[in-house]
Structures are given as C-alpha cells and as structure tokens.
C-alpha cells in the first residue's frame with residue numbers, strides 16, 4: 001500500500017495526458033500550471049509529490065545549480081519507474097560530478113562540432129541510399145522502419161563499432177527500456193541483455209581493437225582507468241540515446257511538417273543551410289520529444305520562484321512546456337521555421353546537456369534538407385487519427401508513420 005501524503009489529495013498526477021487531436025502540443029494541464037506559476041507539486045506513480053518546474057527561466061536556473069543533483073540513487077529522486085536497489089546499470093546521465101565528468105570526458109571526442117562535420121558526407125550517403133531503397137520498394141511504406149530508425153541506427157553503430165546487423169536485437173531491447181509502462185522485470189531483463197551484449201563487444205575489442213569509440217574505451221579498460229562493466233554501460237547509454245531520440249525527431253518532425261504544409265514548402269524550396277539549421281532548432285523546440293522532464297533532487301534548501309524547495313525534495317523540469325513559455329518564445333504554440341529558437345531546452349541545460357547534440361543536429365539537417373526535396377509528393381497514407389503516438393514512452397514520437405508519394 002502506497003502511503004499518500006496529506007497534500008497529495010488535490011495534487012495532479014504526472015505525467016499528464018495530451019489533449020485529444022493535439023499530438024504536437026504539451027498536455028493542457030502543464031500549460032495551466034505554467035500560467036499559475038513557475039513551480040507546482042505533482043504526484044508520481046509511487047505517491048511521492050515532487051516539484052514540477054514549468055517555466056523556462058526557473059528550469060535553466062535549476063539545471064545549472066550545483067545544489068541540484070541528477071543522482072538517481074539519492075533519496076527523494078523523482079524516478080519515473082522503480083529503481084534497482086543496487087544501482088546496477090546506472091550510467092553517467094544519472095550521476096553527479098566528479099564521477100559524471102570523469103566518465104563523460106572519456107567519450108566527448110567524437111561528438112565535437114569539428115569531428116561531426118567530418119561525418120556529414122557519410123551521413124548524407126546513408127540518407128541518400130535509404131531514400132533510393134525506399135523509392136524502389138513498396139509504396140505506401142512505414143517511414144519509421146524504412147528510414148527514420150535506420151538513419152541514426154546506422155550512424156551510431158558506425159561510430160561505436162557495433163555491428164548494424166544486430167539492430168533487431170538492440171532496437172527491441174532499447175524499446176523496452178524506454179517504455180514508460182514496461183514492468184520493472186522486463187526493463188531489468190532488457191537492460192541485462194544489452195549490457196551483456198556490449199560487454200561481449202568490449203571483450204572482443206580488447207583482443208582486437210578497431211577504429212571506433214568502443215575500442216577507445218577498451219584502451220581505457222586496458223590502462224586500468226575504467227572498469228569493463230563501466231565501458232559496457234557507457235556503450236548501452238550511447239547506443240540507446242544515439243538512435244531512439246533522433247529517430248523520433250525524424251518521424252515526428254516529418255509528420256509535423258506534413259501537417260504544416262506552408263512550413264514544409266519553406267524547407268523543400270530552400271538550399272540555404274542557415275534556414276535548414278534554424279528549422280531543426282525550431283522543430284526540436286516545438287516537438288520536444290523527451291517529454292518526461294529532467295529529473296533531479298535538491299541537495300540543499302533552494303529559494304526560487306516564490307517557493308522554498310527543501311533539501312531532499314524531488315524536481316521535474318518539464319522542458320516541453322518550458323519550450324512553449326511565452327516569456328522565452330513569443331507565440332510559442334506556432335511552428336515557425338524562421339524564428340530564432342536556438343535557446344530552446346530540448347537538449348537539456350547544465351552539465352548534463354546532451355552530449356550527442358552536434359551529431360543529432362547534423363543528422364536532422366541532412367535528413368530535413370534531403371527527404372522532402374527528393375520526395376516532393378511525400379504525404380500521409382492514413383488519417384492523422386490513425387497514427388499511433390508514443391504516449392507511453394520516455395521519448396515521444398510515433399510507432400509507425402505510413403507514407404506514400
């Protein structure tokens with residue numbers, strides 16, 4: 001029996017539901033809470049009542065505050081699902097500095113803007129080849145399976161040194177891990193399978209290194225700077241983060257553009273890389289796919305937004321509604337590819353800000369500047385009402401996107 005605190009009787013549940021027929025807008029409950037003030041209490045699956053931070057300014061302030069911890073093992077952390085008591089499987093996204101910084105530093109090199117720019121021709125070829133295959137295959141087709149998932153999967157596999165031929169295995173398991181309503185047993189089992197798989201790969205690369213990120217990590221293992229299990233956990237994090245997020249941005253971004261034809265026309269008709277880059281930022285802002293919020297716990301009492309957050313209280317920065325804050329983005333519910341949206345929080349903020357953002361940006365720029373120009377008649381093959389949305393996922397998107405041309 002979950003103990004319900006006195007205050008929780010009139011505290012709304014989180015996550016909240018989106019309005020029917022508005023697949024691109026955050027839940028109306030988040031909007032009303034944002035209008036009422038920057039902080040409000042919400043109730044989670046376990047009966048706990050962390051703070052929901054709704055406004056852009058307070059979200060950025062708190063995400064940059066060293067008195068705020070991302071350590072999932074701390075009491076009060078507002079977890080989205082039960083946590084394994086031994087903390088096994090936890091990677092650096094859920095740790096604090098200095099441990100977080102130590103591990104993150106080991107994998108930053110391939111994600112610098114310069115290294116990512118050098119990968120652009122290879123990503124362009126992947127995108128062109130997949131479009132060729134799609135156009136030569138059956139019509140209609142599911143864009144998720146034929147294009148949105150393979151693009152980032154192929155890229156992250158190449159970068160990490162994971163064989164793409166194993167994609168059915170790792171995509172299936174990562175789907176279970178990020179499914180909000182997966183049972184703890186199923187999630188733990190999926191995590192175990194992926195960790196085992198990465199551990200074997202690390203072992204193979206110890207004996208036979210290649211020119212890839214996992215091999216660089218195994219050098220650290222060999223030098224005694226990193227445990228083999230840590231290397232495998234970093235591999236799992238990068239493999240999941242590297243394809244789930246970008247794949248959803250490709251499919252959901254395409255759907256949003258098909259539903260906003262004047263905006264799609266801007267992209268289809270331009271060869272200006274600046275407009276394309278701006279369009280990527282605006283779609284990241286508008287769609288904000290990591291809709292479960294940035295989860296944190298206060299280490300000390302913090303006064304902010306007219307409230308005192310007590311040490312040990314949980315915090316959820318609802319960045320999806322932060323990206324729709326009228327104080328930061330005028331007319332925030334309008335998709336406008338020409339606005340300056342670069343200050344969005346779709347990649348988070350502070351020390352945990354997305355490591356892969358230069359790569360994600362480049363992949364999305366290549367996709368958005370290629371797909372609609374090469375397939376100008378691209379359109380939905382079913383009604384919008386029939387498209388299944390990932391309301392139950394840690395990453396928002398569509399399960400399938402039937403398209404025709």
Ligand code: HEM
Pocket residue numbers: 070092093094104156237238239241242243245246249289290294295345346347348349351352353354355356357359360
């Ligand atoms: C459109 C695509 C993407 C979106 C929207 C996205 C979003 C995010 C967000 C919001 C965070 C912050 C989490 C937090 O503060 O709790 C994050 C962290 C992270 N992302 Fe991404 N991401 C994307 C693509 C990628 C890619 C391609 C990779 C590459 C492997 C990646 C790797 C990571 C890693 C390793 C972290 C943890 C960083 C840390 O804790 O220091 N992401 N991402």
